[in-house]
Amino acid sequence: MLSEFEERWGKEYLPICQSWRRNWSRLTPFFFYPPEIRKVIYTTNAIESVNMSLRKITKNRGSFPSDESLIKLFYLAQRNISERWNRPIKDSKGR
Numbered sequence: 001m002l003s004e005f006e007e008r009w010g011k012e013y014l015p016i017c018q019s020w021r022r023n024w025s026r027l028t029p030f031f032f033y034p035p036e037i038r039k040v041i042y043t044t045n046a047i048e049s050v051n052m053s054l055r056k057i058t059k060n061r062g063s064f065p066s067d068e069s070l071i072k073l074f075y076l077a078q079r080n081i082s083e084r085w086n087r088p089i090k091d092s093k094g095r
Contacts, residue, residue: 001031053081 002024006017020027030038057077064070 050078050081053077 002017002020005020010017030041033041054074054077057073058070064073
Protein backbone atom coordinates (compact mmCIF):
# COMPACT_ATOMS: atom_id res chain seq x y z
CA MET A 1 0.00 0.00 0.00
CA LEU A 2 2.73 2.51 0.92
CA SER A 3 4.79 1.56 -2.12
CA GLU A 4 1.81 2.20 -4.38
CA PHE A 5 1.31 5.61 -2.80
CA GLU A 6 4.99 6.44 -3.20
CA GLU A 7 4.96 5.41 -6.86
CA ARG A 8 1.97 7.61 -7.59
CA TRP A 9 2.61 10.60 -5.31
CA GLY A 10 6.21 10.30 -4.08
CA LYS A 11 7.67 13.08 -6.20
CA GLU A 12 4.92 15.55 -5.36
CA TYR A 13 4.62 14.63 -1.66
CA LEU A 14 8.10 13.48 -0.72
CA PRO A 15 7.99 14.73 2.92
CA ILE A 16 4.74 12.83 3.52
CA CYS A 17 6.18 9.64 2.05
CA GLN A 18 9.29 9.96 4.19
CA SER A 19 7.25 10.58 7.34
CA TRP A 20 4.92 7.65 6.61
CA ARG A 21 7.88 5.38 5.90
CA ARG A 22 9.47 6.30 9.26
CA ASN A 23 6.19 5.82 11.15
CA TRP A 24 4.56 3.04 9.14
CA SER A 25 4.29 0.67 12.10
CA ARG A 26 2.28 3.32 13.97
CA LEU A 27 0.05 4.15 10.99
CA THR A 28 -0.94 0.69 9.80
CA PRO A 29 -3.13 -0.26 12.79
CA PHE A 30 -5.47 2.56 11.78
CA PHE A 31 -6.15 0.88 8.42
CA PHE A 32 -7.30 -2.33 10.12
CA TYR A 33 -10.29 -0.60 11.71
CA PRO A 34 -13.57 -0.97 9.83
CA PRO A 35 -14.73 2.13 7.93
CA GLU A 36 -17.31 2.96 10.61
CA ILE A 37 -14.62 3.21 13.29
CA ARG A 38 -12.32 5.24 11.05
CA LYS A 39 -15.19 7.67 10.46
CA VAL A 40 -15.55 8.15 14.22
CA ILE A 41 -11.82 8.86 14.48
CA TYR A 42 -12.09 11.48 11.71
CA THR A 43 -15.12 12.98 13.45
CA THR A 44 -13.21 13.16 16.73
CA ASN A 45 -10.45 15.11 14.99
CA ALA A 46 -13.05 17.49 13.56
CA ILE A 47 -14.58 18.03 17.00
CA GLU A 48 -11.14 18.72 18.47
CA SER A 49 -10.53 21.22 15.69
CA VAL A 50 -13.75 23.08 16.50
CA ASN A 51 -12.93 23.09 20.23
CA MET A 52 -9.44 24.44 19.50
CA SER A 53 -10.90 27.22 17.34
CA LEU A 54 -13.36 28.21 20.06
CA ARG A 55 -10.66 28.17 22.75
CA LYS A 56 -8.47 30.33 20.53
CA ILE A 57 -11.05 33.11 20.31
CA THR A 58 -11.74 33.15 24.06
CA LYS A 59 -8.16 32.71 25.27
CA ASN A 60 -7.12 36.37 25.14
CA ARG A 61 -10.33 37.75 26.63
CA GLY A 62 -10.34 38.09 30.37
CA SER A 63 -14.09 38.05 30.80
CA PHE A 64 -17.34 38.70 29.00
CA PRO A 65 -19.93 41.29 29.98
CA SER A 66 -22.68 38.68 29.79
CA ASP A 67 -23.41 35.09 28.83
CA GLU A 68 -25.18 36.44 25.77
CA SER A 69 -21.98 38.14 24.53
CA LEU A 70 -20.10 34.84 24.77
CA ILE A 71 -22.88 33.00 22.92
CA LYS A 72 -22.80 35.63 20.15
CA LEU A 73 -19.04 35.28 19.85
CA PHE A 74 -19.33 31.49 19.61
CA TYR A 75 -22.10 31.83 17.04
CA LEU A 76 -19.97 34.06 14.81
CA ALA A 77 -16.95 31.83 15.26
CA GLN A 78 -18.98 28.75 14.35
CA ARG A 79 -20.19 30.48 11.19
CA ASN A 80 -16.57 31.15 10.20
CA ILE A 81 -15.54 27.58 11.00
CA SER A 82 -18.44 26.17 8.96
CA GLU A 83 -17.61 28.47 6.07
CA ARG A 84 -14.01 27.22 6.07
CA TRP A 85 -15.17 23.61 5.98
CA ASN A 86 -17.49 24.24 3.05
CA ARG A 87 -14.85 25.79 0.81
CA PRO A 88 -13.49 23.61 -1.98
CA ILE A 89 -10.26 21.86 -1.09
CA LYS A 90 -7.30 23.48 -2.80
CA ASP A 91 -4.73 21.37 -4.52
CA SER A 92 -1.02 21.55 -3.68
CA LYS A 93 -0.62 24.48 -6.09
CA GLY A 94 -3.18 26.58 -4.23
CA ARG A 95 -5.94 26.26 -6.85
